[in-house]
Amino acid sequence: MADIEKLEELNQQQPNILCLDDETNVLKSLVRLLRRYKFNASFATNGQDALDKMQKIQFDVIISDMRMPHMSGAEFLAKARELSPDSQRILLTGFSDLESTVSAVNDGGIHAYVQKPWQNDHLISVINSAIDKFRLKKQNEILQAHITAQNQKLKKFNNDLEQLVNKRTKQIRALLKKLEVSVKNEQQEHQCTVELLYNFINVNPYLDGKKAKNIAITCTEIACNLNASPKSIELAPVAGYLSQIGLLAMDPELYNKPLTELTEPQRKAFYTHPSISQLMLSPATHLKDVSNAIYYQFERYNGSGSPEGLAGNDIPIGAMVLNVARDYWSYYEQYESFDSLEERADFAFHKIKNYSGAFYHPKIVNALEEVYPSLISKKVNIGSLRVYSAFELEADMVLAHSLFNNNGTMLLPKGHIFNRKSISKLQQLEAKKPNSFRIMVEKAID
Known part of the structure; x- marks a missing residue:
């Protein structure tokens, strides 16, 4: 200036x-x-x-x-x-x-x-x-001095962003690694990972956990309508829940306001969040297909998308489903002025349909057409988790995942309802341990 x-x-x-x-x-x-x-x-x-x-x-x-x-x-x-x-x-x-x-x-x-x-x-x-x-x-x-100064600012912004991404990526990858080790004997390792990562999104004041749930429901409905394989149907909602996970490693300045208010360098930085998601999820090998769906979620059917400009069937099917579900709910949220939820749903669908064959696979748009009228009435089945030590437990809390000691021996089964006796026993065990228990307790999501 x-x-x-x-x-x-x-x-x-x-x-x-x-x-x-x-x-x-x-x-x-x-x-x-x-x-x-x-x-x-x-x-x-x-x-x-x-x-x-x-x-x-x-x-x-x-x-x-x-x-x-x-x-x-x-x-x-x-x-x-x-x-x-x-x-x-x-x-x-x-x-x-x-x-x-x-x-x-x-x-x-x-x-x-x-x-x-x-x-x-x-x-x-x-x-x-x-x-x-x-x-x-x-x-x-x-x-020239102005351009040099702007380039220095941009370089500093990129360096700061890279450092922040590296720092938070290391933290989350370390957490994922610890999580996988801690639940290696747990048959529901997959669900545990998803729920914990989703909770990171849900508690972030700048990210919309409810939107993530709606995207997950829509991904599932579309996958079922397409008669996808059981594994694809199982993984479809996971991509929806975790589609924003990469944003956790970025400066909130990049996602706490509309894209239209970002500078061009900030928009470019924002669209790198799928690649950060892939990096974060790399330790969770059982989520590889989910990771790919998230990484390619901004590809377009006609090849005009990013990060690699893939087109047609070269784009993973999970990414194409996520692309449609994500944009559907983005359009839905833009028009709160409609008199009814049905009108908003109709408008959002027709916005998607306008780009069928260009941005979106026509078969997936057809599947959305069949399922979208019922989406607004769907309920979410996944629960939210909180992690407690033994001394933070209260009676009537429900154990979300089986609890094991360091030797792999089960102490309490999943679904156990805590009472004074079981809490007291865990507190005695924890007092002898160098580190506190990490006890996952169910908490309903509104």
């Missing part, structure tokens, strides 16, 4: 012109001409005086006579070039000064010369051209 203000200030300034001539009458005539054209004209009668003025003011253009005592125009312009290389230098010379003019071109780096006696229109034209060249150089310097 400061660089842009400098640019505006430069454009509004009157040009500064320095005139050097040892003949007072010539100098007065030159200054009078320049001021008639609204230039800020300064004058000097000797080279040293002119150099002193250049120490205080940056001049757009410097005009010097050739023949002067003590310091010739060529000598002065050579020193002026060292002091202010961007200032445009014009030499006033007589017809007989050809040799001296060549010296001024070589040593003083003059940009133009005008023969005496000059014609006013010609001299003003040369000066205006010199001013334009000086201003253009300064504008380029300011814009």
Whole structure:
């Protein structure tokens, strides 16, 4: 912003012109001409005086006579070039000064010369051209500085984002690893992983857990309508629940407001969250198909999507189902002004249908057409979990997953309803352990 203000200030300034001539009458005539054209004209009668003025003011253009005592125009312009290389230098010379003019071109780096006696229109034209060249150089310097500063900010943003992603990815991957080790004897390892990761989304104030549930339900309904394999139907809702998991490793600034309010670099960063999800889920090998569905969720049927521009059946079926389900609920949420939920559902479906064959697979759109009228009445069966130590338990809490000791011996079965006796026993065991138990307790999701 400061660089842009400098640019505006430069454009509004009157040009500064320095005139050097040892003949007072010539100098007065030159200054009078320049001021008639609204230039800020300064004058000097000797080279040293002119150099002193250049120490205080940056001049757009410097005009010097050739023949002067003590310091010739060529000598002065050579020193002026060292002091202010961007200032445009014009030499006033007589017809007989050809040799001296060549010296001024070589040593003083003059940009133009005008023969005496000059014609006013010609001299003003040369000066205006010199001013334009000086201003253009300064504008380029300011814009280059602005671009450099913006690139540095973008580089810092990318570095900060990368560090944040790496940090949070390591944390979540470590948590996933611990989780898989802790439930290796648990037959419902898959469900445990999904529920715990979903809870991370559900408790985040900037992410919509309810939307994730709706997407999961829709994925399941579409998969069933397509007569998908039992495994595909089992994994379909998981992709919906975890489609936003990659956002947990990113700065909330990227997802706590609409995409339309993000800068272009921020939007590009936002669309990397599926690849972060894939990285997070890589330790959970049993979720590989889910991971692929999430990674390719922004691919388009016509090949215009990301991250790889896949088209048609090259896109994993789970990703195409997730794509339709996600966008359906995004459209549904955009139009809260409709009188009924049915109207919102109809509108959302027709938005999807408009892009059938372009963004979405026609068969999946047809499946959505058959199931969407009943989606708003569906209930969610998955439960939410909380993790407690033994000393945080209360009577009537329900154990969500079987509890084992370090030797793999089951202490309590899944579904156990805690009472004073079982809580007391666990507290005694925990008091002898170096670390607290991590007891998963069911909690209904509203």
